Amino acid sequence: MKHRILLVEDNDRLAGMLTSFLASLGHEVLALADAETALALLGKEKIDLLVLDLKLAGMNGVELLQRVRRNPELKELPAIIMTGVFRGEGYARAAAKLGVKAYLEKPFGKDAFLEAVGAALAPPPGPRELSAMLLDLYHNGKSGVLQLGGGTRVVFLAGEPASFSSPGFVPFLLAEGRLLRGDLEKYPLSRPGKMPLCEAGLLNYDELQEQSRLFLSKVLVEAVLQNQPPQFLPDVGAIEPPLTPLSLPRLLYQAAKQGADRFGADSFLNRTGALFPLRTERYFRLANLLGLGPEEIGVLEQLGQGKSVREIFASAPPARQAWFLDFLVRMGMVNLALEPAEDRDAGFPQKMLFNRPIEEVVEVEVQGMSFEDLVDEVSDSIDLAVGETGMAAPLSASEIDFEQEVQRDYAAIQNKNYYEIFGLSQANFSFASLKESYFSKTRQYSPEKFMQLSGDTLSRAQDVLSHYANAYNTLSSVIAKERYDEMLNANVIGLGGRQEDALQARIQFQSGKVFLEMEDYKNAERALQDAYTLDAEDSQTSAYLAWSIYKNPANHGSQVALEKCRMLLSKSLQMGRSAEAFAFRGCMLLDEGRDGLAEGEFQKALRLNPQERHALGGMRLIRERHEAEKKGLFKRIFG
Structure with a gap:
């Protein structure tokens, strides 16, 4: 959508660059160098956004902003502040009181500027939702008490739910079969609260903590789905033990997933279909706090490829995973921009992303003009890269040939089992022939050729390599191959997308159980971790992975490993009670x-x-x- 933006900046070079950049996004930009002229224009013209430098000759930016806010017609005008002089949280807080949407300290990056403009021009929110209030508590690390329906009182510490008191807890335990009504009558509680349940011997402490977490999670998810009117008091007051901390991002993800059936996918796509998802810094900050399923991971894999929202969901009518992208936007993990652009970097090292190993990616430096940073007025190296359509060089004959090879390979692996992919069978299989066939097929997929691909062809090439890797890893492991052969002989094998992920998870899970029986705990942990990566929502996989970690001698004495075991077992029991x-x-x-x-x-x-x-x-x-x-x-x- 086109907007009118007033840019007030007295550095000609920086003003010219910002004007060109905003114009490239489809906006109309009015650029001025002094505050007096800007104030006069604001009194006559309709402006959607004010982008303002604080250090101006004559009337400075702060005074201009104060006068703008005193005008009843301009008091709600969105404003973005740029400054190379007034730095620190104190200035940012003061600017926020004047209704500033973003406070950018120079130097700042293109992505930060793009993010600030997008947020400032976003339509005003409707009535505040409970989920929005919870996000505000989380991102700002607030402490206090959230009052919910039914007399439930939830204590938040540093932005996350940590304890609760509720008259509905005992009825919940009765409904879950954790308490017997006869026992309550025979052993009445000595005082209000949860701890008397332990004092009376009706629950042990671990059970009390586990059930408290389940109840608190259930209550908050239901409150979000019902959008109960939020009422938050900043005074924490008394905290009823035991503490039962929950991860708020994970809880909001569970609520969004449960409400997916009610999500208006068509309305969402009509509003956002032409926009481009861009990952923000929060994407990386919150990624490993979420336990995602394979379909959500499939959506993530399409981000960062220059695809619009409509293109991402074009192959999945009726876009049943659109709720997940909406969730990412609401969490601030993804912004929707008018044009494709580079994603933000994590800014810190990460071993895992969404609790999956990060594959090594060869980064290729793109030759051309740079817009790495908008720097202070003294900089002499500010350039703006403005993309032009129709300027790409035609494909060479070798590039065309490789694209055709990818298409042929993709067609060749469809509806084939792992043996058939490599031209083998159970009868003529050997590890030597497997290795020879695997390297013969993958050798042509060199990094140089990979970088020639784009769009659907690149996606298909990645699928081909993924099929080859899954097949090779399965058949090259004696245990995994035995499990695969069992399923193949039972006619439950099939390739393709999510079905293959489920197959791999099942193979690795069964392989892990065999390794456990053999007391080969190292390989058991490895196989079960692979199964868990592919299907983190399976309660049996979580339980057996915890056991393999606990039994692995390499983990003995590791408090981190012990805590991971406890977490996995708790997760397993939350998903489904199992004897194991x-x-x-x-x-x-x-x-x-x-x-x-x-x-x-x-x-x-x-x-x-x-x-x-x-x-x-x-x-x-x-x-x-x-x-x-x-x-x-x-x-x-x-x-």
Whole structure:
């Protein structure tokens, strides 16, 4: 959408550059060098955005902004401040009181400027939603109390939910079968709150924490989906134990996913279809806090390719994952721009992104003019790169040939199993022929040729290499190959997109279980981690991955590994109660010498599966310990 922007900047070079850049985005730009003329123009012309330098000759930018705000017709005019002199949070807070949308300190980058302009020109929000208020609490690290319906009171510490009090907690436990009404009548609670449930012996402390987290998550997700009127008090007041911290980004993701069926995809695409998603710094800051499914990962893979929103969802009618892009926009992880542009960098090293390994990418420096930074007035190296259409060189014969090879390879792998991809079969398979075929097929996909591709051809080339890698990794592992052969013989194999991810997850999960039985914990952890990466929402995978990490000798003594095990088991039980998860947690408690809590977990496991071997073994060990303690006691008494 075209807007009228008034730029007030007395540095001719910088003003010219910014004017050209804004014009390239389709805006009409009026550029002035002094505040007096700008004030006069604002009284006569309709302006959508004021971009203002604070250091001006004569009337400075601050005075101009103050006069603008005193004018009833201009008090809501969006404004962006640029300054190379007035630096620091104090100036930024003062500017915010004058309604400034963004406070940019020079030098600042093109992406930061583009982000500020997009945010300032965004339509004004409607009535404040609960999710928007929660994001404000999170991003600004606020503490206080959120009042929800039904008398629920949620305490926020540093922007995240940390505790609650609610008359609905006990009814929740009754409905979940965690408490019996008869026990409540027989052992009435001595006082209000959650801790008396432990004091009366109706729940142990670990159970209380687990159920408290489940209840708090359920209540907040329901409140977001119902868009309950937000009421927040900045005074924390009394905090009811136990503390039950939750990750707010993950919670909002769960709410958005649950509400996906009600999301207006058509309306969203009509409003945003022509815009281009750009990743922001928050994209990288929040990425590893979310547990995404394979379909959401599929949306992420299409970002950063210069595609519009409509192009991203063109192959997935009726755009059932559009809710996820809307979620990213609401979280501030993605901006929607009028033109394709470079994404923001993370700005810090990352080993994982969305809890998946980051593949090494060869970065190619694009020759041409640079717009790396908008620098202070003393800079002599400010250039603006303005793209031109129709200027690309024609493809060479070799480039055309390689594109055709990619198309042929892509067609050749469709509806083929892993053996057929390499021209092999179960009968004539050998590791030598697998290796020879794999390297023969992948050798042509050199980085130089890869960089010749774009658009759908590049996407297909990536799919081809992904198929080759998955097939090779599966067939080159003895255990994984055995699991694959079992499924192939059961006629449950098929290739293509999400189905292949599910297949790989299943193969790796079964391989991991075999390695566990062989007590090869290193390979078990590796296989189960692969399965978890492909399907993080499977409760069994989470449970067995936790157990493999715990049993792997390389992780002994690592507090980080132990915490990861606990997190995975809690996640597994949140997704679905399983005998294995309870039994694994019981074994960990038993090793810590917490026999009473361990026995409780083993009993839960045996109620679900009376033959669960870890639980049976744990109960046997507890009985043996009790017998040994009795014998020791008798020996001390009777000499």
